[in-house]
Amino acid sequence: MKELLSRVLVAVAGIPALIFLIWQGGWYFFVLSAAIGLAGQWEMYRMSAEKGARAFQAPGYLITLLAMLYVMHPHPWITTTILLLFQFILLAEMFRNTASAILNLGATLNGILYPGLLAAALLWLRTESGNNGVSHPAAYILTVFVAIWANDTFAYFTGKSLGRRKLFERVSPKKSVEGLLGGIAGTFLVFFTVYFFQWYSLGGSEALFNSLIVGLAGPLGDLVESWFKRDSGLKDSSQILAAHGGILDRFDSLLFVAPFLVIFYSLY
Template sequence: MKQRLITGILAGALFLGMCVWGGWPYQLLLAAMALIGTYEFIKMSGIPAAGGLAALCYLSVLGFMIPWSLMDTSPWLSWDQGIWLLMLLFLLVTVFTKNKRDIKIVALIFTGILYIGTGFSYMGVARGADDGHGLLWTFLLLSCIWGSDAGAYFVGRSFGKNKLWPAISPNKTIEGAMGGVLIAIVISAVYALAAPDVLTMGRALLIGASCAVLGQLGDLVQSAYKRVYGIKDSGSLLPGHGGILDRCDSWIIVFPFVHIVMLMPYY
């Protein structure tokens, strides 16, 4: 527990410090985290981390992480064009490897690339929000996610009796999940009170609830994947916490969701 606490404080301080700094340093940190997360996903899926398919994965994720707004230019391709071409490249892997990498594993890896690349790229989108309040939006989402995690843990330990989804995550309880939602909503309301000109109370409550519900679902997604492969942690980069995907599984679901449903400004 001590090691977990120390790692959490140091890693959290580094991440938040880079987030405050913003710009290229923060974007480069996100890109590095995305690459590490991709490495973890590839390893969990049983793919050599230094082969041709792995290289395609790393390059694809870096494509998601290009900070077009920082370069003051527009993407060369639309979203659907880019995804289609990326899909084609992954499908061609089955041809050029003569089915040594068959459609099942290619489809799995392609899904992982979209999951990781989109998730981390939207963290950059939040920080670069065109309303000039990117730092506030980013801190709001992180506060709600972390508050939900803490609320679910402590409420679950104190009052949890009914299992939420024992086949995937045996320690989570319905009471804990509800406690996490409540804490996230309270945190979002505090942000609305502190910055009423930027964030209305109605939007804040929707964001808080979304962070809690989608964040917990993101955690379950990662737990389900690891359970299929019999893996406890996605990696060992963060002592006491596991890997990047273990720590960011909620983030890479929440950040895209709140933008897609138009709860957040887009640059």
């Protein structure tokens, strides 16, 4: 009962705040993306520490933040600073003189690449996709959120009732092929509902590719995060969101979907 109440309270407070930040865009969405990226990065460093790694956290966080600033204002000084920070991390590890240099550097870079740069891709979708064919970026981002939720929901109930064949048992024993297909059906339902009713301008090919990208990349993102947690021996990435677990537990699919959508709209 206490866990259920905690889940409800987080949802009641979090969902309206999420919608507000998405709808406002600009620096409001920057704050949301940065919070997801930096908190997720902290969780990755926490998991890495369970494996004995000592990541250079401060420069790692700064690189993530600068990457997001570059999305908002692409100035050369930002890329120069990022390159210098990477050099600093390498030199600092050398002077630290530990027996686990490769492990430490790998943990530092993984924290930057996995939650950090993926969150920067999410920021790009809200701030720049309007210049690349998306008619209403705020409504589109909300659609992606709903599609990921539908994917999770349809996958859960389909897998629970029809699941027979394991999808990737070594990483996530409960996921099934049938659940994956049910989740894809859920994403198709969301995007093609938007397409048929034209709540904003979304073409048929856009609906198709978005459905496939979210339907396939979303579960992959969930598997990747499960793989990291299993390797580190942790049940949840953290307890930042109380009974909902950590940031990566809630946004793993979204983070993994974002760069694929960036690639799609960059080429569309």
